[in-house]
Amino acid sequence: MIQKKILIITSNRSKTNDWAERERYVEDFYHNVEASLENTSVTYTTYNDITISVINNVVSMRDERHNLALEDLDLVHFKNWLFDNEHASLIAFYLKQKGVDFYNQEVDAGLAWGKISQMCRLAVGGVAVPDTFFVKKALLIQLMSENRLPNNFTFPLIMKADDGAKGEDNHLINTSEDAAVILQSAPFEKEYVIQNFLPNDGDYRFLFAGIELPPLVFMRKAQEGTHLNNTSQGGSGSFIDVASLPEEYLGYARRAAQILKREISGVDILVDKSTGKPYVLEVNSTPAFATGYGVPQKQALFVNFIENQTELQEEE
Secondary structure: OEEEEEEEEEEEOOOOOOOHHHHHHHHHHHHHHHHHOEEEEEEEEEEHEEEEEEEEEEEEEOOOOOOOHHHHEEEEOOHHHHHHHHHHHHHHHHHHHOOOOOOOOOOOHHHHHHHHHHHHHHHHHOOOOOOOOEOOOHHHHHHHHHOOOEEEOOEEEEEEOOOOOOOOEEEEEEHHHHHHHHHHHHOOOOOOOEEEOOOOOOOEEEEEEOOOOEEEEEEOOOOOOOOOOOHHHHHEEOOOOOHHHHHHHHHHHHHHHOOOOOOEEEEEEOOOOOOOOOEEEEOOOOOOOOOOHHHHHHHHHHHHHHHHHHHHHHHH
């Protein structure tokens, strides 16, 4: 008979009680639960022990504490998930895709504020994204300190804050030592993703105000000496006729905005110049309409959206 596998995921933050003390009674409880069940293993892990990878647009999640693929589980119980709400929600999304039962169902809240949540949800939706790896900072520091890169990742790497915006806290990394220094000096609550560096000649910002309406598109190019194409980081910008670009680019951009339910957004697409393949880097839910490059054009795009919506309301 096949043994059932039950996993409890809990937070090891010492917000109320010291984790070392709390872990002892958590462990005792689940040992007692397992002893009361037949043909069932029960164990626990923490959100810090879950690694998340997107390789060739295939998402995978593992519990590194037990070297266990999450899709091999039969049931997952989320504890203290409000301390790690976005990543718990992402894990629940993955379990749902894999047909693994989880409780409580409220965890599947659809949150996608951070980089890793976006990459996973877009990849599952068939949108090409860069290979991406995420684990909580404590384990990432350990990997870098031991010079152990995850499979499929090589230097140079992009390491950027999971909640980063406008190119801030975004680093081109050439050695494990460089990464470890940045991670160790980062604020406690700051988490990071790593991605393989993709050589490029700039990226495209597809600015949507209404997903079905034509977007405003401009190309951004980095200044010499930096990898950041963001105009907020000194990159240059120039408007491009969307009809001059391959249809695939617009298709990816529009699909990405639809998946994340961001009707007003800025979708960034980078083309790997060594392969010619486009990748969605981000769907920015608060693109700069009032600042940065091309404010008059962006304002006109937003005005058109408002007029279009009010006309639709009048027709109803």
